Amino acid sequence: MSIKLIATDMDGTFLDHNKMFDYEFLSQFYKMQDKGIYFVLASGNQYLRIYHQFIPMSENIYFVADNGAYIAHGPKVLAYHTLTDVQVRHTLKALERYEHLVVMMSGLNGTHLLKKDKKYEHVAKNYYRNLQYYDSFDEVKDKIMKITLFDPENDIHLFEDEIRSLLDEGVTATTAGNEWLDVQPVGVNKGNGIKLLQEKLGVSPDECVAFGDAMNDFSMFKSVTYSYAMKNADDRIKAIAHEVLPYTNEENGVVKKIREILNK
Incomplete structure (x- = not known):
């Protein structure tokens, strides 16, 4: 070859x-x-x-x-490629029920997390730079390429199908190992x-x-x-x-x- x-x-x-x-x-x-x-x-x-x-x-x-x-x-x-503002908003709303999962949003200008999840900063730094923390994701002013879920209990597969079913048309989710689930536009x-x-x-x-x-x-x-x-x-x-x-x-x-x- x-x-x-x-x-x-x-x-x-x-x-x-x-x-x-x-x-x-x-x-x-x-x-x-x-x-x-x-x-x-x-x-x-x-x-x-x-x-x-x-x-x-x-x-x-x-x-x-x-x-x-x-x-x-x-x-x-x-x-x-980025998610639309509507897709981001609807995805975050759908994820509110999973309180134990940590949400990280990868944008063009940085990585966005909630202040309540700052204890997982050491995890985020293994994969992201320019970490920014907020009281609410409503404060984020950035174009979002990916919304990532981190499961501290290493059981993200338990929620994979259910989360995927809650997403808007044109949005999908893919696992990366046992801890991570990435939400992005289809394609x-x-x-x-x-x-x-x-x-x-x-x-x-x-x-x-x-x-x-x-x-x-x-x-x-x-x-x-x-x-x-x-x-x-x-x-x-x-x-x-x-x-x-x-x-x-x-x-x-x-x-x-x-x-x-x-x-x-």
């Missing part, structure tokens, strides 16, 4: 539990640059958070951030973000590799020919993968597979 684009999810895939990646990747990244292979970070994380994490490589990385809501090449924005996902890059870069699905572990990677797997699920992946992701790797994210499975690809 002739590979021109390699995309990877971050948490549960490329990063270990300490949010770190194997340092062999540093040399791999520059090998990819030499070979003309585009590298894409496709994550539910906020763009600013990822960009700063990968400096100085960031200027040459493509980003499909906020699950495809924000797409960039280095510091250059290529596209972004905004990692897969369509990858397709935008494929069109812009002149790359076909047969020339693309993707790594993932959770349901927010489902659409990305459908957009490439060579999809690799981690050993620790959701069974639904394993079922559609081109191959299930014999390694978990803790065993640096992505770096090992990239090594194999670059050596071919």
Whole structure:
């Protein structure tokens, strides 16, 4: 296979539990640059958070951030997608019944949380930057790309179907692991973000590799020919993968597979 684009999810895939990646990747990244292979970070994380994490490589990385809501090449924005004000308002109203869930809104100008949830700041900082706190979300003046729910009890799957049924037409929700549920416009996902890059870069699905572990990677797997699920992946992701790797994210499975690809 002739590979021109390699995309990877971050948490549960490329990063270990300490949010770190194997340092062999540093040399791999520059090998990819030499070979003309585009590298894409496709994550539910906020763009600013990822960009700063990968400096100085960031200027040459493509980003499909906020699950495809924000797409960039280095510091250059290529596209972004937001919920309408009505969709945001109706979603927040529907979520009021889930008092134990923490709501985080990712906007173009920052990440918005309620003051009552400030005790979860250490969690939010793992995924977002520029945190802003309010007494009420009515005070937020920003365009919102994603509304994320964090379940401190790690049981978000228990509420997934019910929450999805409460959302407006044109809005959907996707899980990312056991703690997170992301609410976004229908059609905004990692897969369509990858397709935008494929069109812009002149790359076909047969020339693309993707790594993932959770349901927010489902659409990305459908957009490439060579999809690799981690050993620790959701069974639904394993079922559609081109191959299930014999390694978990803790065993640096992505770096090992990239090594194999670059050596071919």
